[in-house]
Amino acid sequence: MSKVIIIGAGPAGLSAAITIAENGLNVLVIDEYMKPGGRLLGQLYEEPNGNWWNGIKESQNLFDKAVSTGVEIKLQTPVSNIEESNGIWNVYTEDEVYTTSHLLLATGAAEAPLPIPGWTLPGVMSVGAAQVMTNVHRVKPGERGVIVGVNVLSSAIAMELKLAGIDVAAITLPKMNMVTKESGNPLDVMNSLLHVSHMAPSAFVKMGSKLMKNDFLKRMGITFFPKNGVKMWDIPIMLRKAVVEIYGESQVEGVTIATISPSGDIIPGTEENIAADFVCIAGGLYPLAELAAVAGCPFYHVEELGGYVPLHNERMETVLEGLYVAGNITGIEGAKVAISQGVTAGLAIVNSTDGGKQEAKLNDSIKAIEETRNKAYIQFHPDVKAGKQKLQNYWNEHWKAVVSQ
Amino acid sequence: MTRRIIHHPVLDRIDETDTVSFTFDNKKYKALRDESLAAALLANGIRTLRHHEEFGTPRGIYCNIGHCFECRVTVDGVQGVRACLTPIQEGMDVTSGDKLLTSVRDWRANNE
Numbered sequence: 028m029s030k031v032i033i034i035g036a037g038p039a040g041l042s043a044a045i046t047i048a049e050n051g052l053n054v055l056v057i058d059e060y061m062k063p064g065g066r067l068l069g070q071l072y073e074e075p076n077g078n079w080w081n082g083i084k085e086s087q088n089l090f091d092k093a094v095s096t097g098v099e100i101k102l103q104t105p106v107s108n109i110e111e112s113n114g115i116w117n118v119y120t121e122d123e124v125y126t127t128s129h130l131l132l133a134t135g136a137a138e139a140p141l142p143i144p145g146w147t148l149p150g151v152m153s154v155g156a157a158q159v160m161t162n163v164h165r166v167k168p169g170e171r172g173v174i175v176g177v178n179v180l181s182s183a184i185a186m187e188l189k190l191a192g193i194d195v196a197a198i199t200l201p202k203m204n205m206v207t208k209e210s211g212n213p214l215d216v217m218n219s220l221l222h223v224s225h226m227a228p229s230a231f232v233k234m235g236s237k238l239m240k241n242d243f244l245k246r247m248g249i250t251f252f253p254k255n256g257v258k259m260w261d262i263p264i265m266l267r268k269a270v271v272e273i274y275g276e277s278q279v280e281g282v283t284i285a286t287i288s289p290s291g292d293i294i295p296g297t298e299e300n301i302a303a304d305f306v307c308i309a310g311g312l313y314p315l316a317e318l319a320a321v322a323g324c325p326f327y328h329v330e331e332l333g334g335y336v337p338l339h340n341e342r343m344e345t346v347l348e349g350l351y352v353a354g355n356i357t358g359i360e361g362a363k364v365a366i367s368q369g370v371t372a373g374l375a376i377v378n379s380t381d382g383g384k385q386e387a388k389l390n391d392s393i394k395a396i397e398e399t400r401n402k403a404y405i406q407f408h409p410d411v412k413a414g415k416q417k418l419q420n421y422w423n424e425h426w427k428a429v430v431s432q
Numbered sequence: 433m434t435r436r437i438i439h440h441p442v443l444d445r446i447d448e449t450d451t452v453s454f455t456f457d458n459k460k461y462k463a464l465r466d467e468s469l470a471a472a473l474l475a476n477g478i479r480t481l482r483h484h485e486e487f488g489t490p491r492g493i494y495c496n497i498g499h500c501f502e503c504r505v506t507v508d509g510v511q512g513v514r515a516c517l518t519p520i521q522e523g524m525d526v527t528s529g530d531k532l533l534t535s536v537r538d539w540r541a542n543n544e
Contacts (some may be wrong), residue, residue, distance in 0.1 A: 058497050061468065066497075071442060079442050103517065105498070149479035150494030156496030164471035165437040165446045191437045277490050278479050281456050307491050315499070 030055050030099075031376055032118055032127040034318065036107050037065020039354025039365040039372070040133035041098075044107055046301070046373025048096040052380065055127075056098060057120065059105035062163070063090040065135050066355075067362045069158040073189050074404060083163065085362070095287040109318050116349055121279030126216040129349050129376045132318050133369065139310035141176055141201045145273030145282075146308060154309040158184045161191045173282045174268045176309030183253060184307070186231035186260045198263040201308075212268040259270050271298060273306050277416060312359045312407065322350060327421050331414025332358030333407065340422050341393050341415075343372035351376060358414060359407040360400065367396040435475050454524040469515040469526060470496060470503050481505055481515055481528055488531035505529065 031047050033040045036058035044054045062068060064086025072080050093100065108119040109130065116130040138153040146153070150169060152160075154176070157168040171194040174181050185195050258264070265284070271293065272283045286297035313334035320326065324337035324345050339345045339352050353372035354365040371392040378385035400411065408414065438446055450465045456478060459542075463472030470493045473481065480490040481503050494502035496516045503515040506527045 059517060061466075061517060081442065083443065103519075105517075138495060147484075147489060147491060149490050152493055153495045153500075158491060160471065160474065161437065162443065164467055165440070165443075166471045166475045167435050167437060167476070182510045190441055278492070418533070 029053075029127050029129075031131065032057065032116070032125055033128045033131040033133055034109075034118070034157070035065060035133035035354065035356075036060070036063040036090075036102065037133060037135050037354060038067045038085075038099060038362040039135075039369040040065070040131070040365040041093050042085075042369030043131055043353055043376075044093050044100075044369075044372040045089070045096055045374055046370050048098045048374075050381075050385075052377060052379040054098045055125065055285055056093070056100045057104050057106055057125070058100070058102050059117070061103055062086070063100060063102065066155070066162065067365075068163050069155065069187075070296070070362060071162055071190070072183055072405075080287075082362070089366075106318065107207065109322050111322065111347065114348065127349075129351070130377070130431075131343075131351040131353060131376065132316075132337075132356055133252065133352070133365075133372075134315045134318060134356050136312040136359055137315045138308075139313050141308050141310040143175065143201050143270055143273065143308075144337060145275065145279075145391045146306075147404050148273060148275050148279050150275065150279030150304060151273055151306045151308065154181050154184045156306040157305070157307045158187060161188055163215060167191070167193050168307070169279075169303070170194060171196055171200040171303050172305040172307055173270070173303045174299055174307045174309055175201050175282070176311070177264060177266065178305075178309055178311050179405060180312065180375065181307070181309035182259060182264070183405065184309075185262050189260050189262065195262045196303055197263045197265055197268075197284075198259075200269040200287070201289075202269045202271050202285075203287075217249060242361060269293065269304075272302070279304055279306050296385070312355065314356045314358060316356050317356075319345065319350075319352065319356065322347060324350070325425065327418060329414045329417050331408045331410045332418070334359075336418060338418070338421055338425060341371075341396075341419065342375040342389060344375055346425060358411060358418075360425060361403050361405050361407070363399050364403060367392070367399045371396060435477065437510075452520060453521040454520055454522070454526060456526045457528055463520040469505070469507070469518040469520050469524070472520045473515065473526075483528070483530050485529065485532045509518050 030053040033044050033056045036056050040056055044056050047054045067082045067086050070082030074080055078308035104120050106120055110117045115126050118125040140154050160166050160168045173196050174185055177198055185198055188195050268284045269287045270282045271285050281302040283298050283299050283300050286294045314336050316337050326335045328335050337345055343351050343353050351372045353368040374385045374389045374392050378389055451462045453462055461476045462476055479492045482491050492539050494500045498514055498517045504512045505515050507513040508525050
């Protein structure tokens with residue numbers, strides 16, 4: 028049997044590789060980045076038990092374990108295309124075309140942009156870019172920043188910037204337009220923030236989240252939300268102001284913000300400038316799934332999973348023979364869930380090569396994903412389980428339709 | 433190199449002694465061995481990596497992990513190289529991109 032190929036050396040890809048190698052199969056992991064770990068590399072937060080989740084150490088541990096179990100890892104190798112012919116998957120890279128009967132896509136997630144005037148100026152970057160510069164490369168993205176977009180990722184990264192001694196002047200909303208939609212609407216943002224309120228050191232947010240179970244109270248909450256925001260880690264979170272424009276001659280010099288109504292409309296005449304030398308755009312994550320698309324996987328848009336997701340089942344199998352998925356390509360969740368999914372994908376691949384000897388382990392691993400999900404400290408979408416159920420229903424419908432044809 | 437975060441309250445201290453030199457638009461700079469070209473440029477205070485091919489407006493890094501291609505530069509004569517995915521090497525010759533002739537656009541402006 029040929030070498031299993033995994034695209035993506037993040038938490039899902041590496042944990043799948045370890046699982047497969049431990050079962051005696053050869054594995055090649057390909058990733059275009061210069062370090063293994065994927066998005067896990069940048070993560071840094073304190074868990075409720077007081078331990079720090081250090082993405083660099085976690086990535087190193089996974090990498091070391093993979094290498095010691097005999098996994099081959101090729102970094103700095105972008106994959107431009109995948110193609111199936113006669114039951115064999117061809118994986119195209121710049122130097123070589125690799126072939127395999129079992130291909131796992133663990134390509135992770137990308138950040139959605141929030142195009143606002145001035146966003147192409149040097150010094151404007153995605154919030155994930157600032158995270159990687161700060162924690163992985165240890166270069167300050169700037170001295171004083173403004174984060175545009177209020178969500179789980181941006182609040183976590185704001186805290187990481189503070190830790191590294193970088194001043195964050197404010198976290199605020201983008202001005203509402205066709206593209207920014209929900210992320211510019213204070214009510215929608217408040218709704219999503221209620222689900223991370225357990226992370227908030229601010230009593231206002233914690234208390235508020237308990238009170239705001241119904242729509243009327245939420246609207247009241249927005250109306251009475253202090254104009255200058257509430258402070259989280261000493262950073263003002265502004266839900267009543269929005270960035271109208273990022274300004275600067277040849278690079279970022281600051282942002283213009285204005286007061287907005289509870290429904291997100293700008294109140295004219297309230298514009299003011301905040302000086303900053305960098306701006307982070309936080310539009311949220313979506314599954315990075317182009318390779319599944321060129322392969323011909325059916326896709327479904329599942330809001331709870333963060334966007335378009337290639338159809339797959341709980342064993343991480345796609346509808347295409349020999350093609351598997353794991354990690355954020357299957358929906359936006361934390362690294363621990365991705366690691367669990369990697370184990371399942373790995374076992375599913377082994378199971379298909381040894382005549383089904385892994386059935387019991389495979390079922391246990393599927394339960395383990397569920398347990399990891401239940402215990403997750405950071406949840407990107409509160410209804411991720413409902414999203415997973417929707418996808419399972421699409422899967423069942425797909426095979427019913429195939430049988431009836 | 434004051435832009436570097438040498439000490440961090442949680443993460444390990446970084447080693448800033450192992451350096452290499454490279455050029456960007458014919459000027460010489462120092463970088464830490466094996467860091468990304470994007471990080472090396474930012475640590476040297478360089479934010480503009482190129483000018484847009486059509487509009488000539490300045491551009492810098494955006495996603496920092498290879499997705500957006502905003503940080504494309506020319507490295508040792510090879511065009512379109514993503515600075516964020518390129519480990520710096522001793523003696524690397526890096527140049528930014530400039531505005532190009534866009535005759536198609538001119539043609540439209542004159543014929544609409």
